[in-house]
Amino acid sequence: MVARKERVGQIPLVSPFPGETKFQLKEPVASQGEVDPRPSPVRNVLLRRLSFSSRLKSTHSRLCIQACSTNDSSQHQCPSLAFSTENSSTRGWRVMGTLLGLGAVLAYHDHRCRAAQKSPHIYTREEVKSHSSPETRIWVTLGSEVFDVTDFVDLHPGGPSKLMLAAGGPLEPFWALYAVHSQSHVREILAQYKIGELSPEDKLPPTLKTSDPYANDPVRHPALKVNSQRPFNAEPPPELLTETYITPNPIFFTRNHLPVPNLDPDTYRLHIVGPPGRKPLSLSLDDLHQFPKHEITVTLQCAGNRRSEMSQLKEVRGLEWRTGAISTARWAGARLCDVLAKAGHQLRATEAHVCFEGLDSDPTGTAYGASIPLARAMDPEAEVLLAYEMNGQPLPRDHGFPVRVVVPGVVGARHVKWLGKVSVEPEESHSHWQRRDYKGFCPSVDWDSVDFDSSPSIQELPVQSAITEPKEGEMVEAGEVTVKGYAWSGGGRAVIRVDVSLDGGLTWQVAELDREEQRPRKAWAWRLWQLQAPVPPGKKELNIVCKAVDDSYNVQPDTVGPIWNLRGVLSNAWHRVHVRVAS
Amino acid sequence: MVARKERVGQIPLVSPFPGETKFQLKEPVASQGEVDPRPSPVRNVLLRRLSFSSRLKSTHSRLCIQACSTNDSSQHQCPSLAFSTENSSTRGWRVMGTLLGLGAVLAYHDHRCRAAQKSPHIYTREEVKSHSSPETRIWVTLGSEVFDVTDFVDLHPGGPSKLMLAAGGPLEPFWALYAVHSQSHVREILAQYKIGELSPEDKLPPTLKTSDPYANDPVRHPALKVNSQRPFNAEPPPELLTETYITPNPIFFTRNHLPVPNLDPDTYRLHIVGPPGRKPLSLSLDDLHQFPKHEITVTLQCAGNRRSEMSQLKEVRGLEWRTGAISTARWAGARLCDVLAKAGHQLRATEAHVCFEGLDSDPTGTAYGASIPLARAMDPEAEVLLAYEMNGQPLPRDHGFPVRVVVPGVVGARHVKWLGKVSVEPEESHSHWQRRDYKGFCPSVDWDSVDFDSSPSIQELPVQSAITEPKEGEMVEAGEVTVKGYAWSGGGRAVIRVDVSLDGGLTWQVAELDREEQRPRKAWAWRLWQLQAPVPPGKKELNIVCKAVDDSYNVQPDTVGPIWNLRGVLSNAWHRVHVRVAS
Numbered sequence A, B: 001m002v003a004r005k006e007r008v009g010q011i012p013l014v015s016p017f018p019g020e021t022k023f024q025l026k027e028p029v030a031s032q033g034e035v036d037p038r039p040s041p042v043r044n045v046l047l048r049r050l051s052f053s054s055r056l057k058s059t060h061s062r063l064c065i066q067a068c069s070t071n072d073s074s075q076h077q078c079p080s081l082a083f084s085t086e087n088s089s090t091r092g093w094r095v096m097g098t099l100l101g102l103g104a105v106l107a108y109h110d111h112r113c114r115a116a117q118k119s120p121h122i123y124t125r126e127e128v129k130s131h132s133s134p135e136t137r138i139w140v141t142l143g144s145e146v147f148d149v150t151d152f153v154d155l156h157p158g159g160p161s162k163l164m165l166a167a168g169g170p171l172e173p174f175w176a177l178y179a180v181h182s183q184s185h186v187r188e189i190l191a192q193y194k195i196g197e198l199s200p201e202d203k204l205p206p207t208l209k210t211s212d213p214y215a216n217d218p219v220r221h222p223a224l225k226v227n228s229q230r231p232f233n234a235e236p237p238p239e240l241l242t243e244t245y246i247t248p249n250p251i252f253f254t255r256n257h258l259p260v261p262n263l264d265p266d267t268y269r270l271h272i273v274g275p276p277g278r279k280p281l282s283l284s285l286d287d288l289h290q291f292p293k294h295e296i297t298v299t300l301q302c303a304g305n306r307r308s309e310m311s312q313l314k315e316v317r318g319l320e321w322r323t324g325a326i327s328t329a330r331w332a333g334a335r336l337c338d339v340l341a342k343a344g345h346q347l348r349a350t351e352a353h354v355c356f357e358g359l360d361s362d363p364t365g366t367a368y369g370a371s372i373p374l375a376r377a378m379d380p381e382a383e384v385l386l387a388y389e390m391n392g393q394p395l396p397r398d399h400g401f402p403v404r405v406v407v408p409g410v411v412g413a414r415h416v417k418w419l420g421k422v423s424v425e426p427e428e429s430h431s432h433w434q435r436r437d438y439k440g441f442c443p444s445v446d447w448d449s450v451d452f453d454s455s456p457s458i459q460e461l462p463v464q465s466a467i468t469e470p471k472e473g474e475m476v477e478a479g480e481v482t483v484k485g486y487a488w489s490g491g492g493r494a495v496i497r498v499d500v501s502l503d504g505g506l507t508w509q510v511a512e513l514d515r516e517e518q519r520p521r522k523a524w525a526w527r528l529w530q531l532q533a534p535v536p537p538g539k540k541e542l543n544i545v546c547k548a549v550d551d552s553y554n555v556q557p558d559t560v561g562p563i564w565n566l567r568g569v570l571s572n573a574w575h576r577v578h579v580r581v582a583s
Helices: A041-050 A090-117 A125-129 A160-164 A172-177 A184-191 A285-290 A307-313 A336-342 A374-378 B041-050 B090-117 B125-129 B160-164 B172-177 B184-191 B285-290 B307-313 B336-342 B374-378
Strands: A010-013 A061-066 A080-083 A121-123 A137-142 A145-148 A194-198 A225-228 A233-235 A270-272 A281-283 A293-301 A326-335 A353-361 A367-373 A385-390 A404-406 A419-425 A464-469 A480-488 A495-501 A527-534 A541-550 A575-581 B010-013 B061-066 B080-083 B121-123 B137-142 B145-148 B194-198 B225-228 B233-235 B270-272 B281-283 B293-301 B326-335 B353-361 B367-373 B385-390 B404-406 B419-425 B464-469 B480-488 B495-501 B527-534 B541-550 B575-581
Touching (some): A121 A125, A281 A285, A281 A336, A367 A374, A464 A541, B125 B137, B281 B285, B293 B404, B353 B374, B464 B575
Antiparallel strands (some): A061 A080, A137 A145, A145 A194, A293 A326, A326 A385, A353 A367, A480 A527, A495 A541, A541 A575, B145 B194, B480 B527
């Protein structure tokens, strides 16, 4: 087992392996004589299967994702995973590892016997898909094999919810994200649950109709929660979103406005319009690589993140993003200021704008476009990139291959993908998305009264935070609750504090922030946070709320009503999650 | 009469002159046959005194304060006032002017007769002071003369509340602010109300005891609402605060931490510590004037502005600032970056801080101190000043004579006054005010649990707004209400919108913002705003609320509880004013 200790991207994860010998217990195993008064599905299954009388209250390990280095791309198709061994209680996890290892062996034997008694059956993908809940039983596939993992779900040490993401479909996309699965004993455990094979025609990947303008869109990761297929808009589920500081490329939220263009990197050219009297630049990918390579970790957020909370209040126009229209990657590319300088541009006394045009376009040939102020583009400290790498990889097609703009601290809409043209203009981009969209308004403004010219285009975003664990409506254990989430602010303003309330905002506790480096004035990336707090005795439910503070001491508004706007953008009220407490 | 049209600082004011012939009516005078169903004190008095049957609904003029130019200091001891004639309805105001002029003449005659019948009486200042309400009658002084202006208060076209600020005391400090009073017919009107003379000993200004460390503090303007005499801390009343875009020096809010030093400009030296191996600079005022002169309009706000709203909720430590710990001036001086460069400083790869030390000190010799990051100090775009002029004047003593720091977009506490020393250090200033004060905390933190090191010192302030008219508890006319206030945000972020609610936040209307220039990324000064809105019929009271949005789309929090902190700083929840509606 790998046991690296790299700091980058290291956050706590629940281990996916019951048989793993290097568990690190967050709490010591209770003495054998102690009776746990609370029911626990995990414990009950263990007790039934393994006949252990010892108590398992909570079994955690710490797992870290190593952010991809740029010089090691083949090895980092997805961020690699490694257990860290940074903490103590070594003896505790040895005991638990042994217990769980024994459990796995017993379970393995039990199922081998069952498997031997049955002959493999043939299933279609459609049939597999229909088995995605405990009621219908939970099936998954790996290669051409079909497994019924219903009885394993509660045993999955990554948590039942993580395995449920794959219910009714293939395991590969998830195992690709979490490399810890690529060990032989994991496949052995899985083998016990085999119930059959996929039908021969279903072993081939599905083909797309070629008449469809979206026919060339890439294949997406099944974990993504799709808000729109055409154009493709999808977000990672909350339980994966804050699992890692760096969001793995395949589950990075995707906000496309048009079909994904299929660009040939060899013939790709980026046009940089020069100032009057200067020739434009036409840069190949190789040309762009000649500029000094600049690498930064940046969180991107869609203006519509958490829109669903606004639309619950009153109808808005826009996709129903939940808390996942935000993700973080390590981006590398040329600095826009270097490229603009090469083209002959310099700062002007009068306000000017750098306009970006994508190579994605609608049937009329209109391309996606946006702009940012020239002052930001020319400021080396603002670190605006023409990015060609995302987490050490060439940009995935959904994220702008081969080149996109990355504007740290600024709304996602300005990070133009599939970048074709850059020009400096006296006015903002005339694109629909710059002038007739992505602007905020007073709650009283409706589609009859809206005057888009009265409001500035969104550039920097306000302070934001959300809870990713527990989930709305979930049942939490009495005793102690763990609340997790993210927080971020625009303009390079660092998040300095996250307050969490368990009583709807009456009293507050300070959450623990991750220790990722926050550069002054250049805090471009989010902070993950968590709070472990006692559940007040006797409480049947908790109204969990979070709110963040940035280093300008800006805070989130209490409620969504007074910031409601017809496009449902800028939804950054306190995030609220209501859960029940197990009694 | 002066009728300049300079744009700078021009905002609407109610004219202080009933006899002024250049009134500009916002609404036309109603036809003579029309009956106004609503009572109005101003109208009733006019009707009674002048026996006019015509209707006066609302009489406004536009008045502008010309911000002081730096080359014309003697003329601009206080900003000069001038009527603008920018709008039409010329005929309407001529009619009204004539009517009011006639009224003044009649009133003048009436009172001359009364005055002639009485012989002058001698009063002490103490006696005058006891006449400051309608119940005790309202007396004021001008020079050695005493006037009973009770019957004139409602006639004062600047509004009764403005005249009431002088009740029981001298008129001079107010007339000095509003130069429009320095016309002969104003004195003639006043003469009618004369009731006597001040006793001879009371004609001399009061003397201070010299054993008092504050004995050398300057004399202050009586309009200031004093929160603490020693050290002196005071704010202008709301009705004066937003009367002018540029706050006149005498009523600019004052936040002193120690006695005001009495510095000789001829021997004054500013010490700039150089980098290792370089000699320090010792700059006289003349030396400082040799640097390029830079002039900017900047709003200063105390971290404790609006603290009284926090302390209403739960006790905090700090002065009871209301909405007036904020003011705006035009500052001029040398740019800190130029002075630091001259001393040999440059930006560093590692974070560093520019520490300021004042020449004010406590009995132990400890001076006031604070610091800002070097990156801000060295950035020409951040426009940090070593200011020696305030609204075209040498700095008043209360505001740092002869030199203070002005850090645009940053909390007032870093604008060190009576500046003595500047140094560049690897760490923030070790002063109490940098490290053990002026920081924000979670509402759950109390004086037993506070860890000042856990929170960053306040630099940029969050978005802020407040209502200055009407006042809490005031009675407003049915029909239409005018709401006025200010809005500002830290870090050069422009205020892009102010929403006003008349129903406690259920519905919102967009206020009209003044048109002062807002430079992108350098919106250092506030925006004044107003809303004229119909009072919903049948309403007996209004819960007026305002909230501002800045160009990063940050908003103010709904309520003060969740941002409450033990020092009562950063109080920027929606501002609420409750008024009754006249029936």
